[in-house]
Amino acid sequence: MFTPLLTSCPLVFLSFGGIRRRKDCTRGFSRSPFPICSLGRLLFFSLLLTTTAVPSPLFAQPPVIVNISGDLTESQRRNIRSHLSLTRLQENEIPTEAIFNRLYGKARQEAAKALEPFGYYTPEITLAQQSKDGTRSIEMVVVTGPPVTVKEVEITLTGPGEQEGILREAAQHFPLHQGDVLDHQLYEGGKDKLIAIALESGYHHAAFRTSRVEISKKSLSATVRLQLDTGPRYLFGPLTFDADFIDHDLLRKISPVHEGDPFSPKALTRLRQSLFNADYFKTVDLEYDPAQATSFKVPVKVVLTPNLAHKYGIGLGYGTDTGARGTLEYTNRHINKLGHQLNVQLQPAQRKSNLGGTYTIPIGDPKKDRLALAGKYETEEFDNTDTETVNATVSHDHFREWGEYSTYLQFLDEQYSIGSNTDHASLVIPGLKGSVFWADDRITTKRGIRFTATAIGSEENVLADTTFLQTSLRTKAIYTPFDQWRVLGRAEIGTTLVDDIYDLPPTLRYYAGGDQSVRGYGYKKIGPVDSEGNVVGGKNLLTYSVELERSLFEEWSGALFYDSGTAMNTFSNITLHSGAGIGVRWSGVFGQIRLDLAKALDEEGSWRIHFTMGADL
Numbered sequence: 001m002f003t004p005l006l007t008s009c010p011l012v013f014l015s016f017g018g019i020r021r022r023k024d025c026t027r028g029f030s031r032s033p034f035p036i037c038s039l040g041r042l043l044f045f046s047l048l049l050t051t052t053a054v055p056s057p058l059f060a061q062p063p064v065i066v067n068i069s070g071d072l073t074e075s076q077r078r079n080i081r082s083h084l085s086l087t088r089l090q091e092n093e094i095p096t097e098a099i100f101n102r103l104y105g106k107a108r109q110e111a112a113k114a115l116e117p118f119g120y121y122t123p124e125i126t127l128a129q130q131s132k133d134g135t136r137s138i139e140m141v142v143v144t145g146p147p148v149t150v151k152e153v154e155i156t157l158t159g160p161g162e163q164e165g166i167l168r169e170a171a172q173h174f175p176l177h178q179g180d181v182l183d184h185q186l187y188e189g190g191k192d193k194l195i196a197i198a199l200e201s202g203y204h205h206a207a208f209r210t211s212r213v214e215i216s217k218k219s220l221s222a223t224v225r226l227q228l229d230t231g232p233r234y235l236f237g238p239l240t241f242d243a244d245f246i247d248h249d250l251l252r253k254i255s256p257v258h259e260g261d262p263f264s265p266k267a268l269t270r271l272r273q274s275l276f277n278a279d280y281f282k283t284v285d286l287e288y289d290p291a292q293a294t295s296f297k298v299p300v301k302v303v304l305t306p307n308l309a310h311k312y313g314i315g316l317g318y319g320t321d322t323g324a325r326g327t328l329e330y331t332n333r334h335i336n337k338l339g340h341q342l343n344v345q346l347q348p349a350q351r352k353s354n355l356g357g358t359y360t361i362p363i364g365d366p367k368k369d370r371l372a373l374a375g376k377y378e379t380e381e382f383d384n385t386d387t388e389t390v391n392a393t394v395s396h397d398h399f400r401e402w403g404e405y406s407t408y409l410q411f412l413d414e415q416y417s418i419g420s421n422t423d424h425a426s427l428v429i430p431g432l433k434g435s436v437f438w439a440d441d442r443i444t445t446k447r448g449i450r451f452t453a454t455a456i457g458s459e460e461n462v463l464a465d466t467t468f469l470q471t472s473l474r475t476k477a478i479y480t481p482f483d484q485w486r487v488l489g490r491a492e493i494g495t496t497l498v499d500d501i502y503d504l505p506p507t508l509r510y511y512a513g514g515d516q517s518v519r520g521y522g523y524k525k526i527g528p529v530d531s532e533g534n535v536v537g538g539k540n541l542l543t544y545s546v547e548l549e550r551s552l553f554e555e556w557s558g559a560l561f562y563d564s565g566t567a568m569n570t571f572s573n574i575t576l577h578s579g580a581g582i583g584v585r586w587s588g589v590f591g592q593i594r595l596d597l598a599k600a601l602d603e604e605g606s607w608r609i610h611f612t613m614g615a616d617l
Contacts, residue, residue, distance in 0.1 A: 234263040288300045
């Protein structure tokens with residue numbers, strides 16, 4: 001039972017003299033015998049009765065229900081439904097008999113028209129209708145019939161670009177060919193691609209003078225006729241720079257376009273993005289006007305403002321291999337007009353700390369080729385091993401879209417103690433390192449693979465305490481067999497040619513165990529041991545891992561993994577150590593944060609926690 005509440009409410013009284021507001025409807029007011037408060041309660045009861053008697057539109061049946069069946073794909077079915085006027089009626093819009101008959105009479109023609117983009121021009125369509133409780137139900141059965149096939153594709157190029165190789169090749173690779181089913185989506189896509197290639201080649205006024213598909217319903221064949229008039233070709237004219245704080249020869253090396261290259265929107269975007277990526281500039285503005293072109297050469301002026309020269313960074317982190325750690329970083333983005341840069345970084349940590357810096361000199365585009373002078377002082381403590389290392393490196397680095405490679409010369413000086421033994425090594429080490437990768441996205445990868453190979457060595461007679469040669473190959477692959485599942489695999493193999501492993505400092509020996517190796521074991525806990533039981537490292541390394549990851553919700557996922565591997569002095573006697581566990585992942589713009597719980601399978605012990613973060617590849 002509903003009991004109205006009598007409250008003090010700001011309501012309005014009506015009178016012939018106008019509208020007045022009253023604060024309390026429980027008090028008398030002689031000039032209006034029938035207060036709106038009472039009227040409001042009556043209206044409320046009336047509305048309540050009305051809403052209980054009339055079904056809500058939210059649950060109302062649509063006035064016309066159309067069921068479509070037949071030998072149709074889901075795309076064809078959706079296209080038919082979207083073309084039917086009967087399906088566009090509002091839920092509360094009940095058509096009159098005349099309107100319904102008119103729309104019903106158009107349905108067969110509309111459905112047939114909806115099949116034409118798929119190449120079906122002679123379908124058989126039957127309709128049946130029935131009415132029940134005010135709702136009309138229509139059954140549409142569609143038999144597509146044989147499709148129209150392409151009999152001929154005729155594409156001609158006219159204008160200054162009619163002999164342009166890339167356009168002629170694009171015309172030859174038009175997506176419709178003789179014998180294909182006529183697909184208007186492929187036809188339009190092919191036209192768009194031809195225009196896009198013409199624009200990218202500098203033909204800004206390219207347009208189709210003829211664009212026609214001739215269809216014979218009698219022979220169920222079609223002829224495609226296209227004539228593309230390229231119009232004049234625009235090229236980059238003089239490329240000038242408005243920037244007095246950096247060498248213009250360096251800017252020309254960074255620029256991916258030069259005078260005489262095809263002038264296009266994509267080329268302008270590449271130019272602007274390459275300058276931004278160099279990290280020297282805060283703003284990059286391009287000034288040009290094709291209307292001012294001379295002999296169709298468009299001059300381009302690049303206006304640059306410098307980025308902040310000095311950049312500082314501070315951070316805190318934790319890794320189960322290194323313990324708690326901090327980071328202090330300083331970067332000078334442009335030391336001089338030649339684009340030289342300096343980066344200095346201090347990373348104190350519980351078990352592995354370093355202080356180092358890198359001075360880079362661009363050779364061409366600094367994001368692609370550079371000379372780097374690096375120095376680092378590092379201390380590390382693990383198991384019963386302590387190291388104190390000083391190294392200096394000169395490297396020539398190359399970065400490409402498919403990978404990177406470097407040649408370098410390193411000076412290494414290392415003081416170390418393993419158990420009760422203390423030693424020292426000093427070596428000059430030339431090296432090669434290269435990586436190649438293929439991935440849909442290197443940060444969050446669904447499908448991809450990466451290979452990394454290194455080769456280093458030294459000669460005892462050339463500024464080194466010992467002679468050795470060391471090579472390694474590391475790979476990681478990611479595959480997504482289903483939408484919510486990923487399979488990740490990694491493996492590493494390395495070998496060292498040296499007379500005695502004790503002649504090499506610990507940083508040049510192989511160890512296994514830890515976050516990036518065999519989880520379930522401590523950092524560098526797997527390897528040959530000395531007479532005191534200290535892990536001293538080995539000549540060779542073999543590790544592999546398989547991981548199955550499942551998306552849970554939003555950025556979170558769970559994982560099961562199995563790792564195995566070892567470090568040893570000979571491949572003829574391999575005893576692998578294995579670990580397995582579960583993990584949780586959180587994906588961000590920088591990659592994943594990974595928290596794993598792993599158990600060593602080859603020895604008794606507690607579960608170990610492993611914490612890492614970074615990009616997939």
